[in-house]
Amino acid sequence: MAQMKPRTLSGFMELLPAPQQQMERIMEILRQTYSRYGFTPLDTPAIESAEVLLAKGGGETEKQIYRFQKGDSDLALRFDLTVPLAKYVALHYGELTFPFRRYQIGKVYRGERAQRGRFREFYQADIDIIGDGQLSILNEAEIPAIIYETFSRLGLKRFQIRVNNRKILNGFYAMQGLSEQSGDIMRTVDKLDKIGPDKVRTLLTEDVGLTAEQANEILKFMAIDGDVLAALGQYRGRNEIFDTGLDELAAVVENLSNFGVPTENFAVDLTIARGLDYYTGTVYETMLLDHPEIGSVCSGGRYDNLAGYYIDKPLPGVGISIGLTRLFYVLGEQGMLNPALPTAPADALILPMTEDLGPAIRLATALRAGGIRTQLYTEAKKFKAKMSYADKLGIPYVLFLGEDEIAQGKCSVKDLRTGVQETVSPEEAAEKIAAGIAALNEGPVIVE
Amino acid sequence: MAQMKPRTLSGFMELLPAPQQQMERIMEILRQTYSRYGFTPLDTPAIESAEVLLAKGGGETEKQIYRFQKGDSDLALRFDLTVPLAKYVALHYGELTFPFRRYQIGKVYRGERAQRGRFREFYQADIDIIGDGQLSILNEAEIPAIIYETFSRLGLKRFQIRVNNRKILNGFYAMQGLSEQSGDIMRTVDKLDKIGPDKVRTLLTEDVGLTAEQANEILKFMAIDGDVLAALGQYRGRNEIFDTGLDELAAVVENLSNFGVPTENFAVDLTIARGLDYYTGTVYETMLLDHPEIGSVCSGGRYDNLAGYYIDKPLPGVGISIGLTRLFYVLGEQGMLNPALPTAPADALILPMTEDLGPAIRLATALRAGGIRTQLYTEAKKFKAKMSYADKLGIPYVLFLGEDEIAQGKCSVKDLRTGVQETVSPEEAAEKIAAGIAALNEGPVIVE
Numbered sequence: 076m077a078q079m080k081p082r083t084l085s086g087f088m089e090l091l092p093a094p095q096q097q098m099e100r101i102m103e104i105l106r107q108t109y110s111r112y113g114f115t116p117l118d119t120p121a122i123e124s125a126e127v128l129l130a131k132g133g134g135e136t137e138k139q140i141y142r143f144q145k146g147d148s149d150l151a152l153r154f155d156l157t158v159p160l161a162k163y164v165a166l167h168y169g170e171l172t173f174p175f176r177r178y179q180i181g182k183v184y185r186g187e188r189a190q191r192g193r194f195r196e197f198y199q200a201d202i203d204i205i206g207d208g209q210l211s212i213l214n215e216a217e218i219p220a221i222i223y224e225t226f227s228r229l230g231l232k233r234f235q236i237r238v239n240n241r242k243i244l245n246g247f248y249a250m251q252g253l254s255e256q257s258g259d260i261m262r263t264v265d266k267l268d269k270i271g272p273d274k275v276r277t278l279l280t281e282d283v284g285l286t287a288e289q290a291n292e293i294l295k296f297m298a299i300d301g302d303v304l305a306a307l308g309q310y311r312g313r314n315e316i317f318d319t320g321l322d323e324l325a326a327v328v329e330n331l332s333n334f335g336v337p338t339e340n341f342a343v344d345l346t347i348a349r350g351l352d353y354y355t356g357t358v359y360e361t362m363l364l365d366h367p368e369i370g371s372v373c374s375g376g377r378y379d380n381l382a383g384y385y386i387d388k389p390l391p392g393v394g395i396s397i398g399l400t401r402l403f404y405v406l407g408e409q410g411m412l413n414p415a416l417p418t419a420p421a422d423a424l425i426l427p428m429t430e431d432l433g434p435a436i437r438l439a440t441a442l443r444a445g446g447i448r449t450q451l452y453t454e455a456k457k458f459k460a461k462m463s464y465a466d467k468l469g470i471p472y473v474l475f476l477g478e479d480e481i482a483q484g485k486c487s488v489k490d491l492r493t494g495v496q497e498t499v500s501p502e503e504a505a506e507k508i509a510a511g512i513a514a515l516n517e518g519p520v521i522v523e
Numbered sequence: 524m525a526q527m528k529p530r531t532l533s534g535f536m537e538l539l540p541a542p543q544q545q546m547e548r549i550m551e552i553l554r555q556t557y558s559r560y561g562f563t564p565l566d567t568p569a570i571e572s573a574e575v576l577l578a579k580g581g582g583e584t585e586k587q588i589y590r591f592q593k594g595d596s597d598l599a600l601r602f603d604l605t606v607p608l609a610k611y612v613a614l615h616y617g618e619l620t621f622p623f624r625r626y627q628i629g630k631v632y633r634g635e636r637a638q639r640g641r642f643r644e645f646y647q648a649d650i651d652i653i654g655d656g657q658l659s660i661l662n663e664a665e666i667p668a669i670i671y672e673t674f675s676r677l678g679l680k681r682f683q684i685r686v687n688n689r690k691i692l693n694g695f696y697a698m699q700g701l702s703e704q705s706g707d708i709m710r711t712v713d714k715l716d717k718i719g720p721d722k723v724r725t726l727l728t729e730d731v732g733l734t735a736e737q738a739n740e741i742l743k744f745m746a747i748d749g750d751v752l753a754a755l756g757q758y759r760g761r762n763e764i765f766d767t768g769l770d771e772l773a774a775v776v777e778n779l780s781n782f783g784v785p786t787e788n789f790a791v792d793l794t795i796a797r798g799l800d801y802y803t804g805t806v807y808e809t810m811l812l813d814h815p816e817i818g819s820v821c822s823g824g825r826y827d828n829l830a831g832y833y834i835d836k837p838l839p840g841v842g843i844s845i846g847l848t849r850l851f852y853v854l855g856e857q858g859m860l861n862p863a864l865p866t867a868p869a870d871a872l873i874l875p876m877t878e879d880l881g882p883a884i885r886l887a888t889a890l891r892a893g894g895i896r897t898q899l900y901t902e903a904k905k906f907k908a909k910m911s912y913a914d915k916l917g918i919p920y921v922l923f924l925g926e927d928e929i930a931q932g933k934c935s936v937k938d939l940r941t942g943v944q945e946t947v948s949p950e951e952a953a954e955k956i957a958a959g960i961a962a963l964n965e966g967p968v969i970v971e
Contacts, residue, residue: 079578081613081833084598087568089611091618092625099564111891113898115868116547120535120644121569121630122589130527141570141598143591145634148532150589163537165529170539172915174902176868177540182569186593196568206902213880213901220888333884335892385529420563420624432661436781440668443559444783450561453661454622454654467620 086187086195088400093418093469098403100416100520101229102180105200105397108225109178112217114202117177119159121184125151128158130384139185152184156201157381157394164205165385173207174214180399192408194400203394205381210391215357215377216327218395219341220334222361222373225397230413230519233364234372236336237344240324241354241376244345246317247296247310251289259283261348264297268346268367272298296345303343304328323356355379359395365523369405373397406521413522415515419469421450422512425486426461428477435476438486438501445505447512465491471515472508534635534643536848541866541917546851548864548968549677550628553648553845556673557626560665562650565625567607569632573599576606578832587633600632604649605829605842612653613833621655622662628847640856642848651842653829658839663805663825664775666843667789668782670809670821673845678861678967681812682820684784685792688772689802689824692793694765695744695758699737707731709796712745716794716815720746744793751791752776771804803827807843813971817853821845854969861970863963867917869898870960873934874909876925883924886934886949893953895960913939919963920956 083089090098106116125142128151141152153159156179164171180200187193202221204214219236226234248257263278272294279290299306307321324343331341349358356377363369375395382390406412423442427435435451442449450470452461465473475487480498488504489496490511499507531537538546554564573590576599589600601607604627612619628648635641650669652662667684674682696705711726720742727738747754755769772791779789797806804825811817823843830838854860871890875883883899890897898918900909913921923935928946936952937944938959947955 077613077835078832079575081610081830082572082575083568083610083614084570084572084596087570089567091615092563092565095564095566098566110896111894113869113872113896115540116543117540118543118546119537120531122532122535122632122644124530124532127527127530141591141593143589145589150532162529162531165525166531167539172912176898184570196570209902211901211903213884213899217899224891330880330884333881333888335888382529384526387525421561424561432778433781436661436778440781440783443672446559448558448561450624451661451665453659454657455659464620 084195086189086193088194088197088404092420094403094407094412096418097412097416097520101399101403102198102200104228104520105180105225105399106178108221108228109202111224112176112202112221114176114178117160117163117179118181119153119156119163119179121152121182122150123153123159123162125149127162127385128153131158139187141184141186153181154185155183156181156199156396157203160201160203160205161382162385164390165382165388168386168388173205174210175205176202177205178202192401192404194404197398197400200397200399201394203381203392205390205392208389208391210393212323212326212356213330215323215393216330217334218357218359218375218393219327219331219336222359222395223334223336223340225373226361228519230521231363231523233523234340235362235364236341236373237347237360237362237371238324238327238341239343239345239347239358240320240327240356241348241358242316242320242356243307243324244320244348246314246320249316250310250314251292253285253289256283256285260285260293264293264346265348267297299345303345320356327357349374349376353378357393366405366409372402411521411523413518413520415518416520417469417471417512417515419471420448421468421470422448423450423472423474423508424465424470425449425451425474425476426458427451427453428475429481434481438474438476438504441501442505442508445509447505447508471511474504532643534637534641536642536645536852540868542851542855542860544866545860545864545968549847549851550646550648552676552968553628553673553847554626556669556676557650559672560624560650560669562624562626565608565611565627566629567601567604567611567627569600569630570598571601571607571610573597575610575833576601579606587635589632589634601629602633603631604629604647604844605651608649608651608653609830609838610833612838613830613836616834616836621653622658623653624650625653626650640849640852642852645846645848648845648847649842651829651840653838653840656837656839658841660771660774660804661778663771663841664778665782666805666807666823666841667775667779667784670807670843671782671784671788673821674809676967678969679811679971681971682788683810683812684789684821685795685808685810685819686772686775686789687791687793687795687806688768688775688804689796689806690764690768690804691755691772692768692796694762694768697764698758698762699740701733701737704731704733708733708741712741712794713796715745747793751793768804775805797822797824801826805841814853814857817850820850859969859971861966861968863966864968865917865919865960865963867919868896869916869918870896871898871920871922871956872913872918873897873899873922873924874906875899875901876923877929882929886922886924889949890953890956893957895953895956919959922952 140154183199222236248254267275276290279285347358347360354376358376360371361373377393379391381392425435425439439449439451473489480486485498487498588602631647670684696702715723724738727733795806795808802824806824808819809821825841827839829840873883873887887897887899921937928934933946934952935946
């Protein structure tokens with residue numbers, strides 16, 4: 076007798092088999108793409124010592140963390156992949172070669188208030204390049220190429236990588252004598268998209284305490300578009316940090332075409348700041364142009380000090396992160412997961428029609444050796460139930476093996492989408508199915 | 524200033540980049556192999572409600588589980604992939620199609636006493652086939668093929684899949700009037716390998732309380748080898764359960780060659796029992812013949828009731844599990860991870876030799892488009908340091924791009940293993956590197 080109602084915790088994604096196949100496809104594309112850019116895969120524990128995870132301390136993180144005792148140990152589940160990376164690089168510093176490029180796709184945990192589309196367990200897909208003491212600006216320039224390649228290979232076209240440089244912002248505020256207020260200003264300017272320039276102006280004067288002139292100067296700066304580099308050039312020579320930032324931004328922009336990033340997928344956006352104290356150079360956001368409400372789907376930036384809490388070495392880096400579980404959820408909600416891609420557990424289902432299962436088993440063995448994902452249906456069911464099994468799962472090909480086929484050394488292959496059935500040799504069947512499956516898999520996993 | 528000594532918890536595997544590449548290879552082979560047999564990937568949360576995870580209750584599990592409160596919730600980390608599967612199948616029963624074949628490669632957590640080679644966080648790689656009410660014996664017969672294919676593709680030859688059937692054991696003990704003592708007997712017989720038949724006989728008579736005759740009868744039965752099916756045939760007709768078990772074992776053995784399993788990789792072993800109350804039919808163990816001390820590296824069996832704690836439906840199944848983290852650890856200890864396979868983060872490293880990085884970036888972009896994992900080295904270092912970077916990481920190919928090469932539209936490719944350097948077109952370089960990398964990757968990941 077059942078004793079317990081089965082349930083999955085709220086805020087935890089658990090997919091049915093068909094969407095899981097789509098998720099696996101996305102992960103595989105991420106792994107392949109990151110590998111092409113020379114990132115090595117990493118896997119760190121989901122549990123760390125709480126004091127190690129919380130070395131940086133502070134704020135929201137501490138409230139959301141899953142923390143618990145086991146024996147005498149004060150443990151916690153990782154809430155991102157950056158802190159574990161910092162620990163890893165500090166711990167294994169002597170065994171790593173720098174610049175160290177790693178990707179990690181792993182689950183992280185945050186005990187947020189449960190709400191639709193928010194997850195307490197979710198995958199992050201991160202890449203980072205860590206330098207030992209220094210790191211060339213070219214690494215920052217390469218990041219848009221990786222973002223472009225990733226989203227293009229997933230099937231997206233209508234996305235835009237938006238880039239800014241924190242040194243430009245910091246230098247600009249310093250020019251205005253507003254370095255101290257820069258945090259408040261950036262938080263306010265961040266609302267430009269949502270509330271518009273007039274309300275931002277009001278907030279800047281009334282809440283942050285700027286003069287009308289200062290507020291106007293900031294809004295004028297933020298409104299720069301068109302040839303942004305040229306426009307920014309007019310501010311040159313007034314602040315050293317600004318000039319460095321502008322040089323860095325120029326290096327990123329000028330190399331885009333060499334890196335294969337089309338101009339329509341890229342924009343400089345001076346309103347992007349991304350957090351307040353961590354990033355120090357280029358910062359990135361990625362928008363789906365038809366779905367601005369989703370917010371950035373891939374963000375990150377350059378930082379100067381990855382692991383200062385663990386090691387007395389300056390370890391600058393640049394990294395980006397995709398919130399994969401949330402992205403997948405949103406794509407599903409928007410109907411953007413390509414329904415034409417096969418999500419069945421198998422490419423082919425063999426239905427033996429004789430008592431002796433030997434020939435059917437040998438056929439399955441041959442197809443599998445040919446790389447075809449094959450199931451052998453041997454349950455004692457009526458023919459209709461067997462076909463319905465293939466139908467429900469969306470298995471594209473069903474193979475029948477009766478006395479006639481066996482006598483001829485052949486099998487009958489039915490393409491369930493077209494209804495066409497042919498009697499062919501096992502080799503021809505394998506070729507036919509492999510070609511059909513390759514064609515089915517040709518489409519992108521995401522459609523716009 | 525560093526404030527905190529970085530550390531990774533004891534009992535948690537955290538690999539350096541090179542061994543991690545080997546681990547990734549193994550996981551990819553598992554995913555591919557399981558897929559070929561028509562298993563669909565699944566991913567369930569690492570955290571479940573404690574009462575759901577512990578519905579079955581009992582013993583060691585409860586002591587080892589990581590259990591904690593978050594808000595009002597009593598939570599726990601999964602300690603295997605079977606209980607989450609039972610929950611999943613019960614919860615999504617109406618949305619699944621049976622037989623339901625899934626694989627899952629995921630981390631599980633057990634707070635065991637820390638000791639060398641024992642892990643508190645470890646990967647299990649499980650496959651299960653779940654029937655709705657019934658499940659054909661052919662599914663049990665297919666499992667050895669999957670084990671064989673998995674370990675063969677990993678590179679192993681000297682392994683043996685050992686199979687028994689619990690119905691044969693239960694039937695045999697019933698014949699002897701020993702059904703009640705069967706649990707104690709199986710636990711004792713399980714020690715045969717370690718302590719030998721004489722000591723087992725002593726334990727059976729002194730501890731379990733059997734007569735000398737009963738103990739001898741059991742030892743005679745367990746010693747059956749050669750044509751085991753024929754020898755077991757002599758016990759036929761005395762117990763119905765036994766006869767069913769023998770039919771099932773025969774179905775498994777007779778189909779081996781159809782499934783492509785060589786006889787040398789298979790044996791019937793009547794001493795295998797695998798747990799006491801869960802398995803009800805075929806049971807499996809897999810031994811590395813040159814490393815019997817490791818114990819079974821892939822085990823499982825047939826069960827009648829996967830999810831009785833969650834749903835009033837009989838859900839019989841058959842499954843096997845690989846303790847992947849422990850296996851990987853042991854393979855490393857034994858020096859069995861193929862050192863010839865490349866573990867570098869990239870196939871090719873481009874060293875630009877000119878101020879203008881455009882040509883080098885375009886070369887990187889072209890190589891990547893050709894599927895070559897490429898790094899662009901742009902740090903301001905001496906030539907020797909750049910070469911040392913490639914050396915340390917074991918990157919097989921280094922490409923130089925100087926004024927001369929650029930003027931000719933070529934690049935110089937150095938094979939770091941042979942030291943041979945050639946100046947060729949980017950297309951030729953891509954082909955050359957792709958071929959070289961393919962050859963490097965040809966070997967198996969495990970060597971004996």
